Amino acid sequence: MDKHVVKTYFCTNTLESTFPPEFVNARGKKYIVVRGCVATINNGYIVSDLCLHADFICRDAYLDHFVNFVNNIDNGSKPDKYEYPENAPKTFRVWFTDTELNPITVDSFILKLLLIYEC
Numbered sequence: 001m002d003k004h005v006v007k008t009y010f011c012t013n014t015l016e017s018t019f020p021p022e023f024v025n026a027r028g029k030k031y032i033v034v035r036g037c038v039a040t041i042n043n044g045y046i047v048s049d050l051c052l053h054a055d056f057i058c059r060d061a062y063l064d065h066f067v068n069f070v071n072n073i074d075n076g077s078k079p080d081k082y083e084y085p086e087n088a089p090k091t092f093r094v095w096f097t098d099t100e101l102n103p104i105t106v107d108s109f110i111l112k113l114l115l116i117y118e119c
Helices: none
Strands: 005-012 016-020 030-040 051-054 066-068 078-083 091-095 110-119
Touching: 016 030, 030 051
Parallel strands: none
Antiparallel strands: 005 110, 016 091, 030 078, 030 110, 051 066, 051 091
16 A cells, blocks of 8 residues: 655644644654744834744754744745654754854744654
């Protein structure tokens, strides 16, 4: 029997989130595609030198799990795609820094992920 590939969006606005159970429990390859993140700082300012970090990056932790720049309008022509290994944690944490990796507290944010998995 052939496996069916599922693609579904997952959006969050919290610093710690739990992936949907159907994604976590799926057998076979699983991927997380970062579709975009918008955030504000200092009472509503949108800046372009804000960096998103996430611990769902399990293999390569370059620049402290750097994922992408925040408030990037087109998110690049090819979005970032990360493999989600079997037995990885069900929850993940995100945080923000400036380009020198100094922690930044955001007022609010929305992170949009595309989850791809086989069922």
